[in-house]
Amino acid sequence: MDTRELNLELYRKLYLARRAEEKIREHYGENEMKTPMHMSMGEEAIAVGVCHALKAEDQVFGTYRSHAIYLAKTLNTDDFFAEMYGKDIALLKGKGGSMHMCAPDHGFMGTSAIVASAIPVAVGASFANRKRGNGKLVAVFFGDGAIDEGAFWESLNIACLMKLPVLFICEDNGLAVHTPVSKRRGYASITNIVAQFSCSVLEDNATDAEVIYKLTHKAIDLIKTTGMPCFMHLRYYRYLEHVGVNEDFDAGYRAREEFEEWYRRDPVKLQRDKVLHRFGVKEDDVISIEREIDNQIDRSILLAKQAPFAECSELYEGVFGS
Amino acid sequence: MRKISYCEALNEAMAQEMEGDSSVFVYGIGVPDHKRVFGSTAGLVEKFGPERCFDTPLCEDSMTGFGLGAAINGMRPIHVHIRVDFLLLAMNQLANMVSSYRYVSGGKLNVPMVIRGVIGRGWGQGFQHSKSMYSVFAHIPGLKVVLPTTPRDAKGLLISAIRDNNPVIFIEHRWLYWQEDEVPEEPFTIPLGEANFLHEGSDITVVATSWMNVEALKAAEILSRRGVSVEIVDPRTIAPLNDNLIISSVEKTGYCIVADNDWLHCGFSAEVAARVSEKCFGKLRQPVYRIGFASTPCPTVRNLENEFYPNAITIIRAIEKMLGLEPTDLSKEEFYSHEKRFKGPF
Numbered sequence: 001m002d003t004r005e006l007n008l009e010l011y012r013k014l015y016l017a018r019r020a021e022e023k024i025r026e027h028y029g030e031n032e033m034k035t036p037m038h039m040s041m042g043e044e045a046i047a048v049g050v051c052h053a054l055k056a057e058d059q060v061f062g063t064y065r066s067h068a069i070y071l072a073k074t075l076n077t078d079d080f081f082a083e084m085y086g087k088d089i090a091l092l093k094g095k096g097g098s099m100h101m102c103a104p105d106h107g108f109m110g111t112s113a114i115v116a117s118a119i120p121v122a123v124g125a126s127f128a129n130r131k132r133g134n135g136k137l138v139a140v141f142f143g144d145g146a147i148d149e150g151a152f153w154e155s156l157n158i159a160c161l162m163k164l165p166v167l168f169i170c171e172d173n174g175l176a177v178h179t180p181v182s183k184r185r186g187y188a189s190i191t192n193i194v195a196q197f198s199c200s201v202l203e204d205n206a207t208d209a210e211v212i213y214k215l216t217h218k219a220i221d222l223i224k225t226t227g228m229p230c231f232m233h234l235r236y237y238r239y240l241e242h243v244g245v246n247e248d249f250d251a252g253y254r255a256r257e258e259f260e261e262w263y264r265r266d267p268v269k270l271q272r273d274k275v276l277h278r279f280g281v282k283e284d285d286v287i288s289i290e291r292e293i294d295n296q297i298d299r300s301i302l303l304a305k306q307a308p309f310a311e312c313s314e315l316y317e318g319v320f321g322s
Numbered sequence: 323m324r325k326i327s328y329c330e331a332l333n334e335a336m337a338q339e340m341e342g343d344s345s346v347f348v349y350g351i352g353v354p355d356h357k358r359v360f361g362s363t364a365g366l367v368e369k370f371g372p373e374r375c376f377d378t379p380l381c382e383d384s385m386t387g388f389g390l391g392a393a394i395n396g397m398r399p400i401h402v403h404i405r406v407d408f409l410l411l412a413m414n415q416l417a418n419m420v421s422s423y424r425y426v427s428g429g430k431l432n433v434p435m436v437i438r439g440v441i442g443r444g445w446g447q448g449f450q451h452s453k454s455m456y457s458v459f460a461h462i463p464g465l466k467v468v469l470p471t472t473p474r475d476a477k478g479l480l481i482s483a484i485r486d487n488n489p490v491i492f493i494e495h496r497w498l499y500w501q502e503d504e505v506p507e508e509p510f511t512i513p514l515g516e517a518n519f520l521h522e523g524s525d526i527t528v529v530a531t532s533w534m535n536v537e538a539l540k541a542a543e544i545l546s547r548r549g550v551s552v553e554i555v556d557p558r559t560i561a562p563l564n565d566n567l568i569i570s571s572v573e574k575t576g577y578c579i580v581a582d583n584d585w586l587h588c589g590f591s592a593e594v595a596a597r598v599s600e601k602c603f604g605k606l607r608q609p610v611y612r613i614g615f616a617s618t619p620c621p622t623v624r625n626l627e628n629e630f631y632p633n634a635i636t637i638i639r640a641i642e643k644m645l646g647l648e649p650t651d652l653s654k655e656e657f658y659s660h661e662k663r664f665k666g667p668f
């Protein structure tokens with residue numbers, strides 16, 4: 001794929017993730033999406049850059065903040081909004097909601113709202129893939145809060161010990177809910193510590209999805225050549241409150257200026273400027289891409305709103321398999 | 323039929339399933355070391371290699387998540403814990419992840435994993451090496467919980483657990499490891515969720531779990547000599563619980579004692595008592611009576627430990643009281659003594 005086409009593809013995914021969440025913000029007040037929203041806004045370059053570098057059959061695990069990852073991996077806005085509205089047409093029929101999305105057919109293997117709890121699951125999934133020789137890579141996303149949990153270190157240790165092809169992606173927004181890194185860490189550098197393990201370590205604070213995409217390819221190459229896991233430490237800024245669809249710069253724990261500094265290189269704006277000015281795509285063409293995605297999202301929301309809820313008997317379905 | 327021990331039955335079940343299905347693997351702390359989890363994993367690493375039988379770092383929670391990840395990708399992991407107490411470190415994965423993963427995957431991802439945990443007892447095991455905890459696991463929807471009592475159960479239920487497409491917590495009492503009985507050589511299954519009459523009788527029903535079945539059998543044998551006919555029901559699978567045999571037995575006898583290898587408060591014995599009360603209220607001639615551990619941590623020293631655990635005598639006295647019988651003279655009876663079996667050290 002040429003660079004221009006690559007950048008357009010990345011822009012499509014970035015715009016999709018951003019617009020889907022803007023639509024959530026628009027409709028959330030209607031009180032029909034009764035699920036706690038942990039919004040991705042600000043992290044789209046990481047979600048899109050990493051997922052675009054993965055093969056369709058590769059597997060990802062996420063967290064309660066996985067809207068952008070889900071959309072970047074699946075592009076499936078119908079199921080996304082159906083689950084937000086908790087409707088029968090969604091795979092999970094409303095049993096998961098925003099925090100527990102899952103689309104195994106797209107390699108989106110699930111999330112956890114218990115910090116760090118999906119990380120060991122990803123490591124075991126990777127073990128099974130190696131055993132079955134199916135060539136699938138596993139990428140697991142988690143926030144910097146997960147680094148505080150024992151499960152992260154345990155999982156990193158297991159993956160390094162067992163030489164498993166796991167891509168660990170720490171999306172560091174500097175906050176665990178509202179608690180800053182300075183209140184949580186008895187050490188200076190996470191990457192220096194992880195580098196002591198038998199794995200590769202990469203880091204970046206780019207908001208350019210293309211940079212993250214290329215870095216992810218580098219990570220995948222390292223995993224293939226070394227046979228060891230790779231830890232990517234990627235920084236971003238969480239635009240909205242920990243949970244909910246609003247800003248919270250008046251809460252006192254962070255300043256709007258921080259946001260403004262990051263927003264100057266907002267991943268979606270940055271990519272739009274890039275395709276317009278560096279790759280010479282006509283603005284009309286960009287707008288037409290955007291309208292197409294807007295229409296897709298609007299259709300998905302309409303479909304979700306019109307769909308019925310599952311029968312109450314659905315409650316009892318799926319606890320055990322036969 | 324040849325006789326083998328409970329421990330050999332567990333071992334044979336795993337070996338045969340690993341032989342028959344390459345997706346089965348067994349792992350856990352100490353699994354391939356020279357002691358082989360009391361011998362239950364003997365020969366597996368030699369036969370199936372270190373990729374299918376391996377030791378792990380000391381991180382029970384993450385290794386449980388690891389098993390979950392392997393299971394949703396088509397493997398059949400068996401995770402072994404030499405003490406149930408250590409399994410508590412995995413409660414996050416069990417309660418928050420393993421139990422619910424299928425439900426919140428829209429039924430797309432099955433979780434065929436087995437978690438073996440051994441209940442310790444005696445010779446100073448103390449309060450952190452002797453817990454049962456199965457009622458805690460059984461409380462959580464999405465987990466199956468199995469308590470094999472006989473060597474035949476050990477093999478047939480473990481094979482069923484390995485073949486089951488759901489997470490199964492398999493709780494083995496250490497003292498049962500030495501029990502010997504006839505066990506078929508070929509692979510066979512005992513369906514999960516099927517109770518067993520360990521002793522048929524008509525005067526009183528004793529619902530017993532795990533080691534307490536051995537104590538209940540001794541009590542039944544002694545009481546049968548004075549014409550008291552005790553029926554012992556071993557539920558074997560406590561989650562999901564099929565109570566048909568328990569209910570039909572109590573409907574027949576009108577009396578029910580639950581002898582649980584655990585604490586009483588909020589425990590499995592309370593569940594059985596509630597169900598019997600709900601379903602046999604009109605047939606009960608006395609309230610359900612429960613026997614279990616003292617409501618304390620398990621002490622180390624022998625005399626206090628003996629006070630902590632109920633035994634065959636506790637069951638005999640409870641039966642006599644419920645049926646309005648004079649106490650049996652037990653002075654010439656011989657009861658199970660761990661002292662004769664085991665001198666230590668661990």
